[in-house]
Amino acid sequence: MSTSLQTVLDETRPPAERADPLHLLERAILESLDTIEATRPGGLVSLSVALPDAAPDGDAAVNPVRGGDCRWLSPDEDQTLYGAGEAVRLTLPTPDGFEAHRTAWVVLGEEGLPPPLAFWTVPPALDPAPPELWVPRVLLRRTGGRMTLTVSLRRGDTPVAEAVRCWLAEARTLLHGRPRDVLPAIAARAPKTDLADWTDRVRRTTEAIAAGRLSKAVLARRLDIRLTGTADAQVLADRLAALHPACCTFALAHGQGHVVAASPERLAVKRGAKVHSTALAGTAQRHADPEADARAAGDLLASPKERREHAIVADAIAEALAEVCESVERPETPDIMRLRQVQHLHTPVTGHLRAGVGFLDVVSRLHPTPAVLGWPRPAALDWLRAMNEGRDGLYTGVAGWIDRDGDGEAAMVLRSAYVEDRAAVLWAGAGIMAESDPAREWTETDLKLSTLLNLFGDP
Ligand SMILES: C=C(O[C@H]1C=CC=C(C(=O)O)[C@@H]1O)C(=O)O
The missing domain is CATH 3.60.120.10 (Anthranilate synthase)
Structure with a gap:
């Protein structure tokens, strides 16, 4: 491991949270570092880890309640997606222009986990703006009691050590962020x-x-x-x-x-x-x-x-x-x-x-x-x-x-x-x-x- 990355990991993990499930992410990052660094410039790389289940009482180490900037709750699948940041944003001339990027996407981490994903929007017919698609830098996916954390990076945009710093900080917010749940009138x-x-x-x-x-x-x-x-x-x-x-x-x-x-x-x-x-x-x-x-x-x-x-x-x-x-x-x-x-x-x-x-x-x-x-x-x-x-x-x-x-x-x-x-x-x-x-x-x-x-x- 490079010294700079070790420094990032030490800095971003407060001593009080050494039992933090993020250590699973840290370990996976260290194991995949060579592959991440070898990904060609412009290539999109994602790394996924499974996290322990969330406890229903909300006291568990993993309790994704707040934070991030994207959230998607599916009605009949008991699935929630929490996204933070952007690893890449594409403005698509046609929505299916995404297919070329999809097939070149490098996926790392534990086998059998749900694949990484992108959010997208297509404007209303009366609005000439183009469709947009973005891969969140950090994605937490809860399906049933099962949790998957995925971090993504487009090679060349940010130094890897800097990306790791963002991944850990944003993942921590998604996992432990405090609610600000009083809505205004x-x-x-x-x-x-x-x-x-x-x-x-x-x-x-x-x-x-x-x-x-x-x-x-x-x-x-x-x-x-x-x-x-x-x-x-x-x-x-x-x-x-x-x-x-x-x-x-x-x-x-x-x-x-x-x-x-x-x-x-x-x-x-x-x-x-x-x-x-x-x-x-x-x-x-x-x-x-x-x-x-x-x-x-x-x-x-x-x-x-x-x-x-x-x-x-x-x-x-x-x-x-x-x-x-x-x-x-x-x-x-x-x-x-x-x-x-x-x-x-x-x-x-x-x-x-x-x-x-x-x-x-x-x-x-x-x-x-x-x-x-x-x-x-x-x-x-x-x-x-x-x-x-x-x-x-x-x-x-x-x-x-x-x-x-x-x-x-x-x-x-x-x-x-x-x-x-x-x-x-x-x-x-x-x-x-x-x-x-x-x-x-x-x-x-x-x-x-x-x-x-x-x-x-x-x-
Ligand atoms: C255009 C809307 O609803 C559409 C969807 C379901 C039922 C509709 C209706 O009965 O008019 C609308 O077509 C809206 O919620 O703003």
Whole structure:
């Protein structure tokens, strides 16, 4: 071992924490040092170690509760990803441009551990920004009680000793960081859309649909809020995950702040050749009274307008998957997805991918679905541009992760906020059909906005 690296290890490991599970990482780094240093300049190298399980009482040495700048909680897989820093960031001309980097990725460490991964975002259709992908410098992956710590480096960007210093410091924060879990309240609201403007836009859209210019358009409204203090995006994501267990919850570094969401719409999940997507469109309110709640769900299922709005989305997803799959399956009729504030018509769509089809290629075919844009795609895009519809903070874009094996998960950025310092920008939208009533659609967006507003004490 070089003396400089020994110095880094000694400096970054306080004596009181000698029993720290990070010694496993330190040992693995020392064992892999020659290979890391031999990796060609520009090459991406990742090293993974298994850590002891987290104790449920939170007293264990390993208890990843806070810290880092990216967090991803998957609803049905009991998996949480915590990322810190960036080993590499790629701006992709096309999302599948990642494949070349993926195959050159050097993976070190214990065998049988989950592969390293990258987070990525694709902007909304109305935003010309390119897709971005980044490999976190430190990634902690908790699957069930199993924990894997992965550190990554692009050779040539930073001296190895410096990278090791960052790895250990960031890993320590992910493992032992202290919660800052008091969320601020709302100090002021600045709606960017009022009911009159919304009503006008919905009316013009229903007229355009009646005139045959398009079948559906998703209009959206923006609400800016000022907070009484800084909101920690990672805490917001944790709260959202607790309140919305059926959703994919994430907080991802974006611009100078973070995008935080509890998205009910998992656009795609890929495991080997299997891909799962979710068609979600058609919305009703939830009710505390079970009878009223069931009636609302029944009305939703029976409504020709909601069923057509939903079918446009389910058909588009099935058609996009058919282009890259050997077979596609979906039930004939939707069921109901129940969330905290709303319930949606829901159709799961699954496919068996043809050989050689990459995950990000699937995502780029699916996005934007008619659940966030409208239909047909070109007409909806033209219409939204003509209406000066804006989108930012990634709202109606896609976010996800992809691993070294090419598997991954993608969620629409919905029920989301862009949070920076003491400010948050919230968006919510609704699919507009020929029969849409402006006031009802406004109420629906209110319910969708409350997913995030509730976190700041808004009833
Ligand atoms: C556009 C949003 O939701 C979409 C997803 C599910 C149901 C929708 C609807 O019924 O209108 C929307 O298409 C949003 O949450 O901002």
